[in-house]
Amino acid sequence: MQALDSKTPIQLPDHTQLPCEDGTFVKNFQEHPQSILLTESIWGKLQEIHPDRQFCIGQDSGIYWRITEPPQKGAEAPDWFYVPNVSPTLEGKIRRSYVLWQELVAPLIAIEFVSGNGAEERDKTPYQGKFWVYEKAIRIPFYGIYEEKKASLEMYHLIAGKYQLMFPNERGHYVIEGMGVELGIWQGIYKNMDLPWLRWWDFQGNLILTGEERADGEKRRADGEKQRADEEKLRADEEKLRADGEKLRAERLAAKLRELGVELE
Structure with a gap:
């Protein structure tokens, strides 16, 4: 590798140069419908919040937060996340991934769908664990861990740089400030599957x-x-x-x- 002198600008890779997948399988048949349900139902609300259409949603998309070799080790891919006040495209191109050193705006909320015992989603190992990365590196204000097998949702709110466990309101929902909605679990049929699903409600308790x-x-x-x-x-x-x-x-x-x-x- 050629040595760089002090005057040579550092060229960081962008979203077109970084891998956009790691070759892993989707964990189960609920994951994609669950992501679609979250996106479809909140879309109208987000258009109200962002009349300029400046927002984006990621589903199994990588968030690059540091440069590593191989590159994927410097990224996490939440099952679902929402970023306010950014363009839906980047320099006229559809994003392949979300690169923090290009964007500078962290997601407001990230949600992981647990497929195992939840250890991966709660891993606080510095520079490696999902929980640590979302809390300390990316600094996502709201982090949700959803376990369909238990029909349970664990929500965290970033306060003073540390995730605090949230408590549900009287409806069993979690208030997500900045989106004007509550997040909770709804039992019903979606895409031919009668399961507990993550859903959005408005502040009056109406299902969106x-x-x-x-x-x-x-x-x-x-x-x-x-x-x-x-x-x-x-x-x-x-x-x-x-x-x-x-x-x-x-x-x-x-x-x-x-x-x-x-x-x-």
Whole structure:
């Protein structure tokens, strides 16, 4: 390697030069739908927060925080993370990874989906453990550890440079300041799987729906309105039939009385 003199500028690698994958498999069939669910449901809320569209979301994407050899050792790849106030692209290119020495803005929240016993996600080994890196190096304000097998969510908030365990509110949710939402666990069917899912709620406790869920809800409401309209029409038709029957019986009675010489006023 050629020696560099003191006047030679140091050229740090950017997101186009660093590896964007490490060849590992996704741990289970819930991980990708879970990431998609988090992204789809929060998208509208983030567009409200960022009318300029300056934000990005990473799913299994690398966050490079130091230069190492091989490069992947200087990166962590949260299952899901959100970064406010950055461009969705970088210099007109889609990001291959998130490189802190290019961006300078840390993610606001990172979430890991536990596939083993959670030791990896709670590892505080300096310069190696995920917990240590998120707390001390990247300094992500909110860190979540989600264990689907236990249907449990462990949330940490970075206070004075140290992660403090958060406590849920009366709804069992965790308030995520800066996003205007609460994060918690919802049991239900998503993508044909009835599982406990990580979901977002607003501060009033209303579940934030995906576009598909909103469309399904609108269809159910429209179907319900149509059914109610059909039932009202059926009742009206039945009332008309009864009224017509009463009128016919009255006319027949009047005709019979006239045959008997009884005139009706």
